[in-house]
Amino acid sequence: MNKNISIVGVPLDLGADRRGVDMGPSAIRYAGVVARLEQLGLNIQDRGDIPVTRPHHFTETENHKYLDEVVAANAKLAEVVSDIMAEGRFPLVLGGDHCIALGTVAGVAKHKKNLGVIWFDAHGDLNTGETSPSGNIHGMPLAASLGYGHDRLVQIGGYAPKLKPENVVIIGARDLDKGERELIKRVGLKVFTMHEIDKLGMARVMEEAIAHVSKNTDGVHLSLDLDGLDPHDAPGVGTPVIGGISYREGHLALEMLADADVLCSAEFVEVNPILDKQNATARVAVALMSSALGDKLL
Numbered sequence: 001m002n003k004n005i006s007i008v009g010v011p012l013d014l015g016a017d018r019r020g021v022d023m024g025p026s027a028i029r030y031a032g033v034v035a036r037l038e039q040l041g042l043n044i045q046d047r048g049d050i051p052v053t054r055p056h057h058f059t060e061t062e063n064h065k066y067l068d069e070v071v072a073a074n075a076k077l078a079e080v081v082s083d084i085m086a087e088g089r090f091p092l093v094l095g096g097d098h099c100i101a102l103g104t105v106a107g108v109a110k111h112k113k114n115l116g117v118i119w120f121d122a123h124g125d126l127n128t129g130e131t132s133p134s135g136n137i138h139g140m141p142l143a144a145s146l147g148y149g150h151d152r153l154v155q156i157g158g159y160a161p162k163l164k165p166e167n168v169v170i171i172g173a174r175d176l177d178k179g180e181r182e183l184i185k186r187v188g189l190k191v192f193t194m195h196e197i198d199k200l201g202m203a204r205v206m207e208e209a210i211a212h213v214s215k216n217t218d219g220v221h222l223s224l225d226l227d228g229l230d231p232h233d234a235p236g237v238g239t240p241v242i243g244g245i246s247y248r249e250g251h252l253a254l255e256m257l258a259d260a261d262v263l264c265s266a267e268f269v270e271v272n273p274i275l276d277k278q279n280a281t282a283r284v285a286v287a288l289m290s291s292a293l294g295d296k297l298l
């Protein structure tokens with residue numbers, strides 16, 4: 001495993017309609033991410049935060065809220081993440097709302113022709129401007145990375161598409177919009193909903209998911225939305241959905257992923273300290289990062 005990790009924060013909440021998730025990177029650093037990962041013997045470099053432009057007023061473009069600001073921040077993030085990859089380091093991106101996956105994936109996939117992705121989320125994030133019920137861009141990044149949606153989102157980083165549908169799995173889904181279900185069927189995306197997790201158990205789901213994303217790929221990116229967890233364990237998220245992955249199942253999943261030794265990059269998103277209970281969700285994020293990067297109980 002790559003022991004050289006570069007942390008980048010993205011203090012952006014505009015993809016989630018400005019709800020306080022811009023303070024996520026701060027909350028995660030406060031929860032001790034650097035010290036915790038250094039304890040694992042990793043070389044940690046904190047590159048600080050991506051600059052995010054604050055809009056003067058609300059804007060909406062063809063059912064995309066704050067499109068200009070979201071595109072600008074993600075273009076910048078894509079450059080920084082691509083630089084980290086070029087240096088042979090492992091980008092660990094701290095959100096921010098999930099629209100930042102647009103930039104992270106753009107930066108990583110520039111260096112990986114066949115990037116695998118594990119999308120850990122209550123949602124599909126597979127909307128486009130046409131299908132989104134909210135106009136919030138954090139509900140669109142997986143669709144855009146696959147080449148569907150507004151051209152300015154699809155073209156972040158200057159190329160498209162970033163991902164092939166057969167290299168992607170979603171884990172933990174339990175709130176999918178109509179257009180998202182249609183896209184899943186149309187492109188044949190592999191989705192482990194809570195139904196499969198309950199029926200097969202997390203261990204079996206992860207075996208299958210890891211096999212799926214490792215086949216014909218040259219690296220795997222983990223995009224972890226904290227709302228994939230049950231709101232009981234991760235209350236500080238803007239779009240909670242009951243009936244989610246437990247803290248224990250989350251650790252098991254990421255420990256298995258670490259054992260498989262396939263990750264080349266990761267992002268942890270949607271930590272919202274305004275909605276949190278004494279930074280519990282940021283602390284969960286740090287604990288899960290630690291498992292994903294090789295922490296063991298014994």
Ligand SMILES: NC(=[NH2+])NCCC[C@H](N)C(=O)O
Pocket residue numbers: 097098099123124125127132133134135136138139140175177225227239270
């Ligand atoms: N990254 C997230 N938390 N996404 C939530 C998306 C919710 C809903 N599907 C929407 O498009 O608005």
Ligand SMILES: [Mn+2]
Pocket residue numbers: 121122123225227228239
């Ligand atoms: Mn989500």
Ligand SMILES: [Mn+2]
Pocket residue numbers: 098121123125138225
């Ligand atoms: Mn998400």
